Amino acid sequence: MQIPELDQIQQLIDQHHEAQKEQPRPHLGASMLGHPCDRWLWLSFRWAVVEKFPGRILRLFRRGQNEEAQIISDLRAIGLDVRTPSAGQSRVDFGCHVSGSIDARIEAGVPEAKKTPHVAEFKTHSLKSFNDVKAKGVKESKPMHWAQMQLYMLGTELNRALYVAVCKDDDRIYTERVRLDLEAAQKLVARGHRITQSDRMPEPISTNPTWYECKFCPAHDFCHKSKTTKQVNCRTCAHSTALPDSTWHCARWDDLIPTEAQREGCESHVLHPDMVPWERRESPSEWQAVYIVKGKPITNGEPDSNVYSSKELVANADACGDSEVNEIRAIWGTARVTG
Numbered sequence: 566m567q568i569p570e571l572d573q574i575q576q577l578i579d580q581h582h583e584a585q586k587e588q589p590r591p592h593l594g595a596s597m598l599g600h601p602c603d604r605w606l607w608l609s610f611r612w613a614v615v616e617k618f619p620g621r622i623l624r625l626f627r628r629g630q631n632e633e634a635q636i637i638s639d640l641r642a643i644g645l646d647v648r649t650p651s652a653g654q655s656r657v658d659f660g661c662h663v664s665g666s667i668d669a670r671i672e673a674g675v676p677e678a679k680k681t682p683h684v685a686e687f688k689t690h691s692l693k694s695f696n697d698v699k700a701k702g703v704k705e706s707k708p709m710h711w712a713q714m715q716l717y718m719l720g721t722e723l724n725r726a727l728y729v730a731v732c733k734d735d736d737r738i739y740t741e742r743v744r745l746d747l748e749a750a751q752k753l754v755a756r757g758h759r760i761t762q763s764d765r766m767p768e769p770i771s772t773n774p775t776w777y778e779c780k781f782c783p784a785h786d787f788c789h790k791s792k793t794t795k796q797v798n799c800r801t802c803a804h805s806t807a808l809p810d811s812t813w814h815c816a817r818w819d820d821l822i823p824t825e826a827q828r829e830g831c832e833s834h835v836l837h838p839d840m841v842p843w844e845r846r847e848s849p850s851e852w853q854a855v856y857i858v859k860g861k862p863i864t865n866g867e868p869d870s871n872v873y874s875s876k877e878l879v880a881n882a883d884a885c886g887d888s889e890v891n892e893i894r895a896i897w898g899t900a901r902v903t904g
Contacts, residue, residue: 575621578620578624579619579620579621579623579624580620581620585623588828589609589612589615591662591824591827592610592662592663592664592811593606593609593610593662593663593664593757593760593761594664594665595657595663595664595665595712595713595716595717595720595753596665596709596713597609597709598663598712598713598716598753598756598757599708599709599710599711599712599713599753600709601770601778602769602770602778602782603756603760603767603768603770604766604767604768604769604770604784604788605770605782605783605784606757606760607760607763607766607767608766608784608787608794610662610760610761610800610807611800611801611837611840612796612798612800612801612827612828613787613794613796613800613801613837613840614783614784614787614794614795614796615783615796616783617783628689628733629688629689632687632689632731633668633669633687636687636729636731637649637669637687640671640674640685640729643674644674645671645673645674645675646671646672646673646674647669647670647671647672647685648669648670648671648672649669650666650667650669650670655667657716657717657719657720657721658720658811659716659719659720659754659757659758660758660809660810660811661757661758661761661762661807661809661811662757662761662807662811663754663757663758663761664811665713665716665717665720667684667685667686667717667720667721668685668686668687669685669687670682670683670684670685670721670723671683671684671685671727675725675727675742677742678725678742681725682723682725683723683725683726683727683742684714684717684718684721684723684725684726684727685726685727685729686710686713686714686717686726686727686728686729687729687731688707688710688728688729688730688731689730689731689732689733690730690731690732690733691732691733691734692732692733692734692735694706695730695731695732695733695734695737695739698730698739699730699739702741703728703730703741703743704743710728711743712749712753714726714728714743715743715745715746715749715750715753716750716753716754718743718745718750719745719747719750719751719754723745724744724745725742725743725744725745726742726743726745727740727741727742727743728740728741728742728743761807762807762809764806765839766839766840769788772789774788774789774790791842792841792842793840793841793842793879793882794836794837794840794841794879795879796879797830797834797836797875797876797879798827798828798829798830798834799813799815799822799826799827799828799829799830799831799834800813800827801830801834801836801837801840801875802815802830802834802835802836802837802875803835803836803837803838803854804816804817804833804834804835804852805822805827813827817831817833817852818831818833830875832867832868832874833852833866833867834866834874834875834876835852835853835854835865835866835875836854836856836865836875836878836879838854841856841878843856843857843858843863843882844856844857845857846862848864850866852866852867853865853866853867853872854866856878858878858882858883858885858886859882859883861885861886862886863878863882863885863886865878868901870891870894870895871891873885873886873902874901876901877901877902877903880902880903880904881902881903881904884902885902890902
């Protein structure tokens with residue numbers, strides 16, 4: 566047996582991590598609300614574009630999570646009273662599907678303000694990122710981290726946060742005390758509510774595909790090329806609505822949709838009109854949509870010989886409505902387009 570090459574071992578490890586599929590979060594997280602693009606937040610919340618990471622990046626995320634215990638241990642060693650959240654106590658909930666989870670709470674002991682409670686936020690950084698945040702401060706260098714702390718302070722009714730950054734290259738530590746900006750925090754909550762309660766897709770931050778904030782966005786292909794979601798679940802369905810009480814309602818079945826059921830959807834799924842590039846025509850049924858795909862009217866809904874499911878349209882919209890495909894579907898009632 567040949568000894569595996571080292572790069573093969575890495576490939577196998579990365580493949581292992583990539584196979585551990587993490588489901589998208591059901592809420593719009595406080596860690597996201599500092600993102601500059603309303604559209605990305607809406608697409609992410611709607612599970613219309615699901616970001617996929619290579620194994621190496623997933624291992625980096627794990628390293629950051631593992632670092633938290635070491636940071637807490639070091640802070641306690643120098644006298645800080647750090648309280649790690651127990652089950653159910655770490656969440657801050659702002660309603661309308663907007664919530665988050667704090668890393669820890671410091672009751673006392675921060676050298677500059679020993680009696681002042683702080684929200685604690687722990688982050689690991691590359692060398693370049695660490696030097697930038699140290700030089701510019703967290704608000705300018707990492708506005709999403711700053712926004713995240715603002716929401717956590719608002720949600721816990723504290724007015725101070727301690728940001729602890731660790732450089733992964735040389736183990737340097739940078740700390741910064743952040744003050745609550747009440748107006749900014751309230752605007753972030755209002756932004757989250759506006760996005761989650763919107764049935765229609767917001768405008769993008771830019772229509773230029775080379776814009777620096779778009780180039781590496783997970784929604785780049787959606788916004789600037791395909792205009793089509795690849796996801797079929799309840800949140801990409803035209804029948805579903807996000808309610809203010811943080812639940813989802815299905816108009817087709819007139820019922821609330823449990824989170825796990827949202828991930829699978831049902832046969833009556835109809836693609837949300839903002840998540841496809843096709844013109845929509847009037848449909849004879851309120852539970853179906855008629856889209857014009859390359860000049861052909863395609864009925865989208867619960868599939869039969871004349872109606873195409875959302876999964877079929879996502880798999881190969883051009884094949885849907887083809888005369889030969891229609892003939893096969895008429896003969897074999899269960900035949901479906903798969904690619």
